[in-house]
Amino acid sequence: MFNCKKTTRLVSKKIDQKLSFFEKISLKIHLFICPPCATFKTETDVISDCLKTTTSNTPTLSEEKKEAMKKILNSNSI
Amino acid sequence: MANENNLDSNNWVANYANQLFAFAVVRTKNQALSEDLVQDTFLSALKSKEKFKGNSSEKTWLYAILKNKIIDHYRKSSTKNEQNILDDDEKNTDNIFADNGHWKNQNAFVSSKDEASKLVESKEFHEILEKCLSNLPLKTQLAFRYKHIDGLETEEICKELDITASNYWVLLHRARLSLKDCLTKNKMR
Numbered sequence: 410m411f412n413c414k415k416t417t418r419l420v421s422k423k424i425d426q427k428l429s430f431f432e433k434i435s436l437k438i439h440l441f442i443c444p445p446c447a448t449f450k451t452e453t454d455v456i457s458d459c460l461k462t463t464t465s466n467t468p469t470l471s472e473e474k475k476e477a478m479k480k481i482l483n484s485n486s487i
Numbered sequence: 488m489a490n491e492n493n494l495d496s497n498n499w500v501a502n503y504a505n506q507l508f509a510f511a512v513v514r515t516k517n518q519a520l521s522e523d524l525v526q527d528t529f530l531s532a533l534k535s536k537e538k539f540k541g542n543s544s545e546k547t548w549l550y551a552i553l554k555n556k557i558i559d560h561y562r563k564s565s566t567k568n569e570q571n572i573l574d575d576d577e578k579n580t581d582n583i584f585a586d587n588g589h590w591k592n593q594n595a596f597v598s599s600k601d602e603a604s605k606l607v608e609s610k611e612f613h614e615i616l617e618k619c620l621s622n623l624p625l626k627t628q629l630a631f632r633y634k635h636i637d638g639l640e641t642e643e644i645c646k647e648l649d650i651t652a653s654n655y656w657v658l659l660h661r662a663r664l665s666l667k668d669c670l671t672k673n674k675m676r
Binding site for chain 1: 496499500501504505508509512518521522525526529530533534583584587588589590593595596597598600603606607612613616632634635636641656659660663664666667670
């Protein structure tokens with residue numbers, strides 16, 4: 410039976426990698442009986458979900474900055 | 488001015504500046520730095536024009552240069568921090584887990600499923616999350632952003648950040664524990 414420290418590692422691992430059958434079962438059982446670890450799992454999900462919905466309101470360069478860049482490029486390309 | 492190997496440097500700014508800038512901003516969260524990085528990218532590209540082999544598109548080539556600039560930036564500013572994290576993994580979790588591997592405290596920033604979905608919608612929570620993210624060591628932060636915002640594959644992230652897969656997993660796990668800690672503290676205030 411895994412302790413909490415190890416279980417949180419499995420929670421992380423599951424996000425990036427495939428768990429072995431044994432790991433899957435151990436994780437399920439531990440999360441079922443351990444509220445703090447179950448909460449940790451929910452919290453990692455909240456974080457992922459938040460970042461997924463991060464609307465990237467695409468930043469753009471100002472026209473002045475672009476003109477400045479063009480000038481620098483021109484003076485360097487001759 | 489001759490266009491070497493189909494490179495059209497006169498139109499780089501018009502064609503790519505905004506895209507490259509947006510790409511850099513997502514990764515660095517810093518607009519002024521991103522402006523510099525894009526400008527450096529164009530200048531480096533200009534200098535190494537003859538090295539452009541033409542087996543990738545002009546755009547791909549510029550992106551590759553920018554990616555390297557971003558990595559260099561992080562490498563300079565974060566090597567030390569990250570090394571400590573990887574070395575002291577045990578020490579780092581000391582304040583979270585007791586010797587027997589149990590939680591030292593049960594503080595949390597989510598108390599129910601209901602609250603979880605509310606937080607995902609909350610603008611204020613997003614701001615705290617962003618703040619906590621930017622407190623992480625830079626490479627950890629970047630690995631986390633690449634994974635969760637850009638959805639990049641492990642292999643690609645490791646290549647970009649010049650770390651091994653096992654380092655990457657350690658960084659991500661550390662990031663999740665630190666974020667929990669930071670979000671909990673900020674939410675209780």
